[in-house]
Amino acid sequence: FRPQAMGSYAAIFVLSHGPLGGKGFPEEKYIQVRGECIDLPIQVDHGTYDLKSCVFGHTFRETIIIHNRQSAAMKVQIDLPKQIPGELHVNPKTAYLHGGKTQALEVKFSPKKDFLDRHPHFRDSSRQGLEGAFRIPVRIKGADQALPAATAVVGTLTTDRISLEPRALNFGRCFVGSSVAVRLTVVNESSLPQQYAFLRLPASLSIQDIPSDVLEEEQANASTTGTAVLEGGGDGSLGSLLPKERRQLCITYAPDVATEMNMKILFKTITGSICAREFFLTCQGQGVAPMLTLSHSQLDLAAVPCGTFSKESVVVTNTSRITCMMNLLLPPPDISALQASPVCCILKPGESQRIQITFNPTEEYVNLLQDPAQRHHDDTEGEGKTDAGQRLPSKSMERLASKNIATAHQDGQPPQIVPHPEELRQQRLSDIRAHGGRRWEAETIGSVHAAWRLAFCVRPEAASEGSAEIASGAAQAMFYLGVGTCALRRSLAVEPVALDFGEVAAQQRSVLSLELRDLAGSEPQDLQIDPLPSGQCFTVLSAPRAIGGDQLFELLVEFYPQRVQIYRTELQLRTPKSRVLVPLLGKGVSPVLKIE
Numbered sequence: 374f375r376p377q378a379m380g381s382y383a384a385i386f387v388l389s390h391g392p393l394g395g396k397g398f399p400e401e402k403y404i405q406v407r408g409e410c411i412d413l414p415i416q417v418d419h420g421t422y423d424l425k426s427c428v429f430g431h432t433f434r435e436t437i438i439i440h441n442r443q444s445a446a447m448k449v450q451i452d453l454p455k456q457i458p459g460e461l462h463v464n465p466k467t468a469y470l471h472g473g474k475t476q477a478l479e480v481k482f483s484p485k486k487d488f489l490d491r492h493p494h495f496r497d498s499s500r501q502g503l504e505g506a507f508r509i510p511v512r513i514k515g516a517d518q519a520l521p522a523a524t525a526v527v528g529t530l531t532t533d534r535i536s537l538e539p540r541a542l543n544f545g546r547c548f549v550g551s552s553v554a555v556r557l558t559v560v561n562e563s564s565l566p567q568q569y570a571f572l573r574l575p576a577s578l579s580i581q582d583i584p585s586d587v588l589e590e591e592q593a594n595a596s597t598t599g600t601a602v603l604e605g606g607g608d609g610s611l612g613s614l615l616p617k618e619r620r621q622l623c624i625t626y627a628p629d630v631a632t633e634m635n636m637k638i639l640f641k642t643i644t645g646s647i648c649a650r651e652f653f654l655t656c657q658g659q660g661v662a663p664m665l666t667l668s669h670s671q672l673d674l675a676a677v678p679c680g681t682f683s684k685e686s687v688v689v690t691n692t693s694r695i696t697c698m699m700n701l702l703l704p705p706p707d708i709s710a711l712q713a714s715p716v717c718c719i720l721k722p723g724e725s726q727r728i729q730i731t732f733n734p735t736e737e738y739v740n741l742l743q744d745p746a747q748r749h750h751d752d753t754e755g756e757g758k759t760d761a762g763q764r765l766p767s768k769s770m771e772r773l774a775s776k777n778i779a780t781a782h783q784d785g786q787p788p789q790i791v792p793h794p795e796e797l798r799q800q801r802l803s804d805i806r807a808h809g810g811r812r813w814e815a816e817t818i819g820s821v822h823a824a825w826r827l828a829f830c831v832r833p834e835a836a837s838e839g840s841a842e843i844a845s846g847a848a849q850a851m852f853y854l855g856v857g858t859c860a861l862r863r864s865l866a867v868e869p870v871a872l873d874f875g876e877v878a879a880q881q882r883s884v885l886s887l888e889l890r891d892l893a894g895s896e897p898q899d900l901q902i903d904p905l906p907s908g909q910c911f912t913v914l915s916a917p918r919a920i921g922g923d924q925l926f927e928l929l930v931e932f933y934p935q936r937v938q939i940y941r942t943e944l945q946l947r948t949p950k951s952r953v954l955v956p957l958l959g960k961g962v963s964p965v966l967k968i969e
Contacts, residue, residue, distance in 0.1 A: 376410035383407045414443040415470070415515040417524045422480075424528035426565050428647055429486045431533075435526055437478040439513060441470035451478070452521060453512040457492070460484055461509070480511070484530055497527060505530035505564070531564035533644040535614070537654060544626040544634075544658035550666055551852055552627035553658070554603055556583070559622060561614035565645045570611040572639040577628050578656065582606030583621040586813050590802050602811035602824040602855075628660030664693040664850055665720070665831050674732045676820070676859035680870055681954045682733040687854060689728060689829070691720035696834040701728065701827060704808035708801070709825060710738040711856065719834055730827075734860035739821050742798050742814070809853075819862035827854045865920075865951040866890045872944075874932040874959035881964070887928040887955065889920055889946070897921030903945040910934050911942055911957050920948075934961025 376382060384406045389398035418438050427433050441447055451466045462481040470476050489496055489507060500506035506529050513522040538558040547553045557580075561567050571580055584606040603623040614620060628634070640652040668688040675683040691697050701716040703709070712731040720726055805812050809826040829852040868888045877883045891898065897919040905911050914929040934940060944955040 374406075374408045376408070379410045379412060381407070381409045412442070413515075413518055413520055413522055414441055414447060415449055415513060415518050415522045416440045416442060417511075417513070417522055419524065421525045421527050424482065424526060426529050426531050426645070427482065427484060428531060428533045428563070428565070428644055429484055429488075431647055432481060432483045433528075435480045435482070437480060437511065437524060439468070439470065439476040439478055439522070441472060441474055441476075444472040445517075446471045447518070448516040449476070450514050450516075451511070452514050453510050460488060463511075478511075478513075480526055482509075482526070486532070488530065503529060529564060532562055533565070533567070533642075533647075533650060534562045535567060535569070535642050535650075535652070536560040536562060537640065537652060541655040542624060542657070544656070546659045546661050547626055547628055548661050548663035548850065548852065549628050549631055550663055550670065552625050552670075554623050554625045556603075557622045557624050557654075558619065559614065560619045561617060563644055564616045565647075566616060567614045567645075568612070568643045569614060570641050572641055574610065574638055575634070575636065577626060577634065577658075577660075578638070579625045579627070580609045581623045581625070582609040582612070583623055587811065588621065590799070590806070593799050602809070602826060604824065624656075626656075626658045628658065631660045631662040634658040634660070662692075663852065664691065664695075664697050665699060665829065665852060666690050666692050667829075667852065667854060669854075671855040671857070672730060673857040674730070674859075676861050677732065677734065678861045678863040678865070678951050678953070679734050679736050679739055680863060680867070681952060682731055684729055684731050686727050686729045688725050689718075689720065690725040691722055694722050696721050697831050698834045699726070700830045702830060703827065704805075704810055704825060707737065708741060708805055708808065709810060709823065710734045710858070710860070711825065711827075713827075730856060732858045732860075734821070734858075736863075739860050739862075741801055742812070821860040823858045825856045825858070827856055828852070829854065861951070863951065864892050865946065865948055865953050866892050867946070867953050867955055871956040871958065872930055874957075876960045876962045877932055877934055878964040879934050879937055879961045881934070883932045883959070884914065885930055885932075887930065889926040889928060891921045891948075898948040898950065900926070901947040903947070905944065905957075906942055909940050909942040909957075910959070910961070911940070911944070913944070930957065932957075932959045934959060937961050937963050 374382070386404040386406060388402040388404060390400050390402070391398040417440070422435050422437060424433050424435060439449060441449075446469055448467070448469050451463050454461060454463065456462055460483050464479045464481070468476045468478075489505070495507045495509055497503075497506040497508040499508070507527065509526040511524045511526060513524075515521070536559070538560070542555050542557065544553045544555060559569065574580070581604060583603055587603065587606075606623065609622045612620075626634070635657050637653040637655050640654050641649055642652070643649050666689075668690075672685045672687060674685050677683045689699060696719060698719050699717065701713050703711055703713055703716065706712065710733055712733065714729050714731075715726070718726050802812065805823075809828065810823055811825075812821065812823045814821050830849060831852065832849045866889070868890075872885050872887065874883045874885060889900070898921055899919050900917040902913055902917050905913065910933050912931045912933065914931050915927070918926070920926045928946075930944065932940070938961055940957075940959045940961065942957050944957055946953045946955065
């Protein structure tokens with residue numbers, strides 16, 4: 374009985390017999406033979422045992438349960454795999470299983486980095502595209518069993534390596550009260566997620582993530598222009614790295630004393646839930662006593678709508694023993710909407726100077742990143758207008774560009790290529806980054822946010838313009854002031870934007886009007902008017918009321934000069950959604966009567 378498949382088998386044999394030498398077989402006997410083919414007596418629970426991801430240099434264990442399903446005891450022997458000292462070990466190699474009992478087989482796996490290179494027969498051919506995939510066959514032979522019991526241990530080999538670029542951070546010279554930022558790239562080269570943390574950080578060091586919008590802008594624009602403003606990414610001193618993830622961190626050095634820093638910070642990682650590794654990152658820097666100090670290192674200006682402005686000031690003090698010349702470098706107003714006064718001054722030892730920063734957003738500033746054709750289309754009707762000074766919408770720009778190029782070739786003029794809207798947007802973002810700024814927009818509420826680093830260039834007044842120190846930059850120092858701005862969508866329009874009463878005789882009255890309109894078109898909003906200074910001789914005659922819809926509200930303002938002098942103040946109008954500042958100007962003069 375040698376069956377080829379599991380199941381029940383039966384056969385009938387016919388036995389015919391008769392007397393010796395007879396001519397026939399008068400008698401017949403029937404014999405029934407039955408047999409049943411069952412599974413192998415020696416069996417394992419699973420066809421494969423998955424170790425998942427195995428990290429080089431660490432030990433992983435798996436238990437294989439062997440079952441003896443027959444009633445008699447049987448000797449079993451592990452034929453495969455062969456022992457690899459220090460890496461692969463199976464225990465026990467030989468065992469005796471009683472009938473109906475089980476035996477635990479322990480597999481100990483401690484792969485090294487070149488395990489698959491030294492043992493290529495363990496590579497899993499069924500997973501060709503997966504790096505580090507392995508399959509270790511396990512074959513168990515029974516003494517009374519012709520066919521062995523087969524299983525396999527599978528998994529994926531990976532590393533717990535994590536790369537830091539660069540391995541040493543040199544911040545250079547940094548003035549006390551200022552800061553220097555250096556980028557650190559952390560790369561997870563493992564197929565497992567890793568958790569990381571920076572430990573033993575001094576007070577002068579802080580770590581933040583690089584904002585995602587900054588990385589997207591730099592990736593879209595392949596230029597080498599960096600970004601001066603890297604805040605806003607959140608705390609980066611601890612976090613998680615996905616498999617093969619590459620993350621950039623911003624490490625900021627802000628010395629509080631003029632001393633040298635030369636230390637190592639601890640960087641610890643945990644791969645999955647297996648192990649912890651430690652790295653040391655060298656940090657060097659030198660704190661330097663500044664020539665000038667700023668009363669604030671960061672100015673966050675109030676959020677204002679288009680057509681209004683907000684102001685803040687910072688005090689610059691000369692703390693050195695020499696006279697210094699200070700120059701404030703501002704970005705172009707069309708991309709920043711910032712103004713400052715004064716921008717250049719000379720400070721003697723111990724002298725201070727107040728610098729006023731003004732943020733005055735306009736419609737051009739708010740729509741800086743929009744497609745000019747689409748922006749113009751909002752104020753025109755139809756898509757077929759090609760009058761002078763107008764452009765078509767973005768969908769028609771390509772057709773018009775090709776037509777213009779063909780016409781230019783016919784006229785003998787060089788073709789004018791219309792840039793793609795996305796290319797124009799990336800170019801303007803690159804200009805903003807080149808001038809030390811960063812801009813992002815909240816489309817849901819229509820607000821435009823920006824952060825700038827304004828540079829203060831300082832040098833001793835004694836150094837002449839053409840000296841070698843000035844040419845080499847050795848006598849110059851740079852300080853930076855952080856400025857944050859926010860432009861809101863204008864919901865309250867004022868006409869005119871400023872009231873100039875001109876010359877008015879003293880003790881005489883002059884009345885002008887302001888027209889207010891609600892651009893939001895929402896429900897009526899309560900109008901609030903801040904009180905005007907009593908000494909400036911301006912008075913609001915109209916009482917505030919709710920405004921809304923398409924109705925105009927006329928606000929009367931009176932100018933009643935008491936003396937012969939120039940008067941100037943600001944009228945602040947508020948609604949729950951907007952704020953408007955209207956400058957009020959006037960000059961009191963002596964009454965002169967001349968008859969010709």
